[in-house]
Amino acid sequence: MALRQVVKLGDEVLRQRSKEVTVFDDRLKILIDDMFETMEHENGVGLAAPQVGLLKRVIVVCVDGKNKYGIVNPVITKTSGSQVGIEGCLSVPGQSGYVERPKKLTIEGVDANGKPIKIKADGFLAVAFCHETDHLDGVLYIDKLVEEPAGRK
Numbered sequence: 001m002a003l004r005q006v007v008k009l010g011d012e013v014l015r016q017r018s019k020e021v022t023v024f025d026d027r028l029k030i031l032i033d034d035m036f037e038t039m040e041h042e043n044g045v046g047l048a049a050p051q052v053g054l055l056k057r058v059i060v061v062c063v064d065g066k067n068k069y070g071i072v073n074p075v076i077t078k079t080s081g082s083q084v085g086i087e088g089c090l091s092v093p094g095q096s097g098y099v100e101r102p103k104k105l106t107i108e109g110v111d112a113n114g115k116p117i118k119i120k121a122d123g124f125l126a127v128a129f130c131h132e133t134d135h136l137d138g139v140l141y142i143d144k145l146v147e148e149p150a151g152r153k
Helices: 025-041 123-135
Strands: 044-050 058-061 070-079 083-089 091-103 104-110 117-121
Touching: 025 044, 025 058, 025 070, 025 083, 025 123, 058 123, 070 123, 083 123, 091 123, 104 123, 117 123
Parallel strands: none
Antiparallel strands: 044 058, 058 070, 070 104, 083 091, 104 117
16 A cells, blocks of 8 residues: 545646546555555545546545445435535645535445445535545535535634
8 A cells, every 4th residue: 555645726637527447456456545545644534536646436435434435436326405514625725614415325336346335324424425426526625615504603
């Protein structure tokens, strides 16, 4: 495993749509391992391949320090409810803002071996999956900022 450089706001790769992964080999497994290591080193809870300069539809998420999700070609297939919370991003250091996301969701994709994955998530895990999946379409949380909710001042 190796640390990868996190791409920062202003790099054009963050604004491009990533390509579907069609080759499931050792290089993909190494990428996912490296992304987890980089995410943890940077004290993040998620990372998308474009954030390490690769236009591949790959995300990693771990919001609790235990349950690690590496998803290839992820698609959010169902959402419900709404929540507003503060988000930040390893690619947009030193900033944060309020974003509205689904309260619950189902995300589907495959693992590094091409085996199907289906995860139901709610709360902060749902936020992390939305945030990382947005990266695959060139969307950053700063594109979705909303007003601070009443009563939070």
